[in-house]
Amino acid sequence: MSKIITIAHQKGGVGKSTLALNLAYSFAKNVNTILTDIDPQGSTIQLQGLIPDVTIIPFSNNIYDQNFEALFIDTPPYLMNEMLPIFLKSDLVIIPTKAGVPDIMAIRSTVELVKEAQKSNKKLKAAIVLNMVKPRASITEQAKEQLIEYDLPIIGEIKDRVAYTNTFLTGGVLTSSDENAKEEVRKLTSEILELL
Template identity: 60%
Template sequence: MSKIITIAHQKGGVGKSTLALNLSYRFSHDVKIALTDVDPQGTIMNLKGLVEDFDIINFDNVKKLKKSEYDVVFIDSPPYIIETIQPIFEESDFVLVPTKVGVPDIMAISTTIDLIKKAQKKNKNLKAAIVLNMLKPNVKIKEQAIEQLKKYDLPILSSIHDRISYGSSFLNGGVISSNDKQAKDEIEKLSNEILNLL
């Protein structure tokens, strides 16, 4: 059975696709990975045939993905809630919720987390966590965001900072293959934290 890791937040611009891609690159060093996209914009699907480290596959049915040949399947989700997201959450092993620290991003996270909590009632094994993504170097804002997010009673994982190397990671093997040691360390740490929660 494949492990399903879904990256979700109902707000656009929080870096879901970039995170899904970089986590796929990192995990592919150890296990067989597929990445799929339920976003009609098809950010990930546009990379089909350009990525060699793992497979980019069409999304058909989450139950089929569970029975696929892959060790882990990452699902990138759209920047709004779609009716198919609830069954995806219910079949997932892990939902990662990336958010920026801005007030609109923090406020918008509640809808996604409500759906995760609902899914956890059906799937008792579903784990979820929040990651502060595209973080600017402002410690005070980060601390304020963490305080706001604590009310959701989900683990808050290691932060991912706003680095040029993430923006250019789509076609060059992810930050894991870059010379950006800080970005590499961030993805490595986040990957290990996800594995520890799975």
């Protein structure tokens, strides 16, 4: 059965595209995977034809009719009119956030839109991923305490590693020599599968 996973956060710079690409790479090892991007800047779409294993195609209303087992939708750094219909079609919305107060506060609108979509799409699940985490554990724990108010599971923890940006065109971190980064993506992939 096909699954639609949307990566969304209204704030830019939280690593949505890098996370979407690495998860698409991870899923593509086992299932037919498509990655699309609704951001008008289209940074992910520019990788079309340049990366192995993952089909990247522009977003359109008939994308849901494509042959896929996993569809990842990368979104822009703001909430646009198309977001609610996309959430209504999704099985899971992943909200990546940095462990800083402005980033955590900024997810409120995204969470509210997810909860609005869940009124109509009862199967829609959502989760928060701490992304680009700096190596100070106390900040991470404080962030988790602040995120409790959103009443969503916190899955995975992706550290701020060079491997994530260095492997954008070469198969994601799973092809890198950074074993810690590989384990982070594997763990997050496993947690996503459990939610689905």
